[in-house]
Amino acid sequence: MAEEQPKKDLRIKSHVYDGMVRSPNRAMMRATGMTDADFKKPLVGIISAWAENTPCNMHLHDFGNVAKASVQDAGGWPVSFGTITVSDGIAMGTPGMNYSLPSRDIIADSVETAVGGHNCDALITIGGCDKNMPGSLIGMANADIPAIFVYGGTISPGKLDGKDIDLISVFEAVGQWNNGDMSAEEVRAIECNACPGPGGCGGMYTANTMASAIEALGMSLPGSANHPANTAAKKQDVADAGQAVLNLLEKNIRPSDILTRDAFENALTLVMALGGSTNSTLHLLAIAHAANVDLTLEDFNTFQKKVPHIADLKPSGQYVFEDLYNAGGVSAVLKYLYENGYIHGDCLTVTGKTMAENLATVPSLKPGQKVIMPLDHPKRPDGPLIILKGNLASEGAVVKVSGVKKRHHEGPAKVFNNEEDAIEAVLANKVVDGDVLVVRFVGPKGGPGMPEMLSLSGILVGKGQGESVALLTDGRFSGGSHGLVVGHIAPEAQDAGNIAYLHDGDTVVIDIDTRELTMKVSDEELAKRKAATTIPPLYTRGVLGKYAHLVSSSAKGAVTDFWKKNE
Template identity: 35%
Template sequence: MKEVNLRSRAWFGRKGKDGFVYRAWMKNQGIPDYEFDGKPVIGICNTWSELTPCNAHFRELAESVKRGIYQAGGFPVEFPVMSLGETLMKPTAMLYRNLASMDVEESIRANPLDGVVLLCGCDKTTPSLVMGACSVDIPTIVVSGGAMLTGRHKGTSIGTSDLWRYQAAIKEEKMSQEEFVTLEGSMCRSRGHCAVMGTASTMACMVEALGLSLPNNAAIPAADARRKVLAQLSGLRIVEMVKDDLKPSDILTRKAFENAIITNAAIGGSTNFVLHLLAIAGRVGIDLTLQDIDTYSTKIPLLANLQPSGKFFMEDFYYAGGLQAVLKELAEHLNTDCITVNSKTIKENFERSEFVNREIIASVIEPFNAISGIVVLNGNLCENGAVIKPSAASAELLQHTGKAVVFEDIEDYKERIDNDDLDVDESSVMVLKNVGPKGYPGMPEVGNMALPKKLLMKGVTDMVRISDGRMSGTGFGTVVLHVSPEAAVGGNFSVIKNGDLITLDLPNRSLHLHVPDEELEERKQNWKAPALASERGYVNLYTSTVQQAHLGADFEFLRGKSGSEITRDSH
């Protein structure tokens, strides 16, 4: 065990006026003297909020964490940080991911904390908390909130991915409004985040694959009592991590990021994984690029038969062995010597796992789908790259050429998409501009545009769609996302016109606009940049400093670790 000089002693170990102030004001909560006698102070960073329904059970979960901290001889202190609710926040929770990360970073650095437990669940709460905590780099462990129980309706299992099908059914007049309302009460029937392999579950799998959580963190359902057990064990473990001085920088190596990419391919994880992993890598100084996502995904088949790429749900995934079973199956592809928060390697953790159901977790030899991962596209339409999730796409559209139907922004799309006179057919390529990081602002999840009503009525279920925005991890379709540079800052994507021919060629990793270079240059010379949101405060900061999607959409001034040292003392 390393000899650790507790940060908290710079507050609670002081003599005279300064120590008096720090201890006396804490004692107004009924804390006895001995709690300040050299115990590791553990912060519980809580994203509980009734405006973030996925995380609404976190006050209860925090109590389990506290029990573990007390049992291990630590001193727990729970504190709130900005909570990002994907379902309610406008214009998009992604706009505030970087802000929440700043809140977390500064809250940890400014306070007498020796270690921290991150309570996160809904999509952006996980990356924002990890981004902030790893920037400070004190011992850190993640406890996810868990997925909700699988929805049930008329004897059928349902989840968030089905929402897109219901939306189409309403447009096609195949579903009544009454049944639509009934489904609202049938889908989200317990605490927790989305029941499918959406972004929230992808993020929970990401932190487990990186080694930032205890084994099985990703898949235990929120309503399962074993979620509380894991929270208590995490409380116990964080105290030991402080004593061992085991920090995120010891865990988040280049090899750990490679493991996360490989794992994400095997589980059919969300395309949002790309943005968040790149941002985290930037915070800890790991040279990770968009191309690395493709490189480490390319030979990995899809093992997890989970919506939206498959049939089953996160609850089923846990009963089938969870992420540790997937990691065990991927052993030959992984860097198995990577250390995790319990001081064991990922191999030592997954060796004890057992497969339960091969229909849900397939083998590498006989995968659920040979096509997996997130493919990075290059070409003159996306000079800095774009991404697509082939396991959620239609195989017949992965090599396709069609005429562009261009929507200049989301308002243009909403106004015209269902017009009878819209010049579109099933071979068209739908293009949505100005929904990128700066252009919206915040890069909303509108990339999987709903198809025109007149085509839905003909039985069309998928089309090639391209945007500089994002797609919900629960979404599916042949959807190209994260085009960089985005339309709002120029580049070829900004000057696509109706009728331009576009070729998507996934086997060759290509996205090509069939317009001569000379004409593209002429168009760009005549292009006028749209007016960006320039409101006061954070939105102004965001639009002026956010990086492009291929860099993770973080702020340049937040890249690189800042450390835990306090440079000023007010007392």
Template identity: 35%
Template sequence: MTFTPAAWPRRLRSQEWYGGDSRDNIYHRSWMKNQGLPADLFDGRPVIGICNTWSELTPCNAHLRDLAQKVKNGIYEAGGLPVEFPVFSPGESSLRPTAMMYRNLCAMDVEEALRANPVDGVVLMVGCDKSTPALLMGAASADIPAIVVTGGPMLNGWFRGERVGSGTALWQMSEAIKAGEMTRDDFLEAEIAMSRSPGSCNTMGTASSMASMAEALGMALSGNAAIPAVDARRRVMSQLTGRRIVQMVKDDLKPSDILTKEAFENAIRTNGAIGGSTNAVVHLLAIAGRVGIDLSLDDWDAQGRNIPTIVNLMPSGEYLMEEFFYAGGLPVVLKALLDSGRLHGGALTVSGRTMAEEVSEVKNWNEDVIRPLDRPLTEHGGIAVLRGNLAPLGAVLKPSAASPELMKHRGRAVVFEDIDDYKAKINDESLDIDETCIMVMKNCGPRGYPGMAEVGNMGLPPKVLRKGIKDMIRISDARMSGTAYGTVVLHVAPEAAAGGPLAIVQNGDMIEIDVEARRLHLDVPQEEIDARLAAWASPIRTPKGGYAQLFHDHVLGADKGADFDFLIGCRGHEVPRDSH
């Protein structure tokens, strides 16, 4: 049902700061007025925060100041007072050891900024992939009216007449160099073609996947996910979002009203249909934890298992986000799922309308880019959750990016103790490995790396690549970029650094994988596994002090979303005590 507005006007949260003539009220207003703000802007109208992850160190988000101005215009038009503020910007392309280590820091920054400041609602300005879940997590825990506007994807890359997908082409070309199929000079020439406009990855990587998740959850206006960053319609969307958040404050429409179990099920099914990133698993689990929704890996498997992948985008398919937008974008996918009975049409969105109402009139303008359900890219997409004695708490695999012939396989383990061990050995011609082996990497999970870096899609050894082999089974407790591809088993839980069975896998052990049966098995007698675990000692040194120690001591496993244990749940937006 359509959301019913609450009574208006009512005393807003910001009036605890600005409403009245006490010493404290005057203190707060007078300092704001040094920016040249007229007195009537504090007359009880909604104060809207613009939570911006703009940063020149986060290239995907470097254009968000321009979009924020459009958001401000919309807020003013609707009768609100916009106030822009920065938060930590977790950019994937530059941050070390990995942006994922700082997702939770950004979420803490957002939550505390919202609770401690005089804002009645917030527009979440996101782009690079960790910024979207981080801002959603923080806003969900504070639970004031919130809406997402993304920066949008880059334009298509082109190199010598072929599409260049950001990230995907990088992995392909680096493997081609090792195989002797591409020169270093060609690689350098292709570099500029990979990122030729502002915006995030133009593939269905994690940034575009999470933009789609925000829309599928109902937390962004319909059509937001796919508009290219440089398209004028991205600016229009930003301005409309500014208008809409003012009405959301009047209606008191909060994240807790939208982020229901049905909304998360919609997002999981949508992720399968778009061939979305495996990173969406940990992020949605973390967001759900902030609103008290019981979401687990079992939900991912149950809700996404029989969803066809119908979006023909790299890394699973052929096209890029620009074509996805021209074909109609995510609303076309949502309508296809709705018409086939695979979507909860009654789920509420930030528009105040239901998901069914939002997509009722959309059309598919290119059935090669967004395939009909009876002609999918992959019949069974979604995320496969594997379990067994190697992953008692689960591991994930993306079938749409995997090789069909490897979905059931038994192979000899070739083990790398960590990412440094992998880098030291992978190019060694004496490495005892062939295409039938299974590459295993340890100590790259939330604690192990630390931060669970995107290193799970290990490049193949050159001597295998020279045979023309493009894929092998790879298993780790790491993540992989949403732009990557291959038969890669990720997020193995418990992770090796926490003493999970992955920690005791040895060279020569046989491993069995059966995706259809959802099985991941270490073919070693249980008594031998128990003996190895009893003798195991963690190679990970606990960081001393600072955020690194906080992260190590409190991060949960991948199966729980890798959030901090003390951040689970919604703490609300109660106004803190005034100290003035």
């Protein structure tokens, strides 16, 4: 079990500015606009992961101002901060991708530092994409002051020739172009129409997966996960957070009261039911670590076996996240699961009420909707995220099988030490049906930063090889990746996992039914290869160097403070 942490003193910290002994502090605060009356108000930190170069986050600055006004109206004193963000969609397929996962922990540290260093009494964070959302939750758990997360909302789908398209359509179009199935002009048309405005990527990709999981955890207001970015309902989410966070402060409800084992079980249930991203394994493990909740990779297999996949959402289904909103939304799915015994109703949430109390007033799924299938006639009878183990992944690996018909793949390895060389081989038609394409030394330490392989997986799907070629890596995949892809192989190559000793031509076995990931190489041969192989040194410079030396295994959530467990 996780170690117990002492409860933190929750007396209103901003009152340190009240009284003559704190005159220097008050002098500085007066310069920011505070008056004598304001010194008696709770100090509420508002942290927005705003950035101009990504549709996921470009609208969050305005939402920060809405939150600030709502806190003022509710009787608090708002203090706005910013934090960095890295958009996976912008960084994908470039050296910038190495900074994506590390940004999660940088965001978490900056959230904790900002509110801790300025003695904030409560916290609202506003995030819009893959890493600033779990980063916010990790920071909240570590700070453990009353806190609410607000999702910036999903993007509306792009439209082309009467069909919904999105960012993943662009990656797959490149593969279709390479295969001769699409012209360069058609690719450009998809590119120009895929992202019509603000919001997180529109399918059941990582941003929408984490927004859903955070609502299931009880850390966002009901409906926050599913209101699209450009709606009045989303703006109202932000406005409601001001009053709600002061209510939490008044009732002394903190993340440690909400982020319980049962809350994480609710999140696992919803992720399986909706067919969420493989990245949810990393992020839920990391949030649980910060919250001192005992959660392991094996828990994902436990819930995979008992929770049906009921959402027909992209990347493997037909619909986008906005369609789910129109069908009733994430709250309606939670209500449906709760009514059928899948959700713990007694978990406390940021409303100050239990999950069951929240769901009692939520409308049910709309009659005739087609996004969510009945539990007795699901998309598949169990969840789509499966943890594989074997001599190629003794700590575990993650495969997402939604939409994948193949249950067993056995073939020769074609091994690459970076994604660029693997992409070149695929585009040159050097990877053929039946192959097992392996990209290694791209794990948390080896990348460093565990980059995603969406470019590679998207090209394979576009070329029609999404299931005929298996793709394995100690790196990650985008929530938009689909096909026969296995990621998060641990131990990673940089940690001398057996993937480091895989050779071209070795037979690799992937079996969904037995949950097996093995290489047909004898122990004797492996010992010879280990003796003859030199693992490259860790990266040593700057942020990525720090990350490479601190980060834990992906099987532990790739957290950067795992050393706490070993004191």
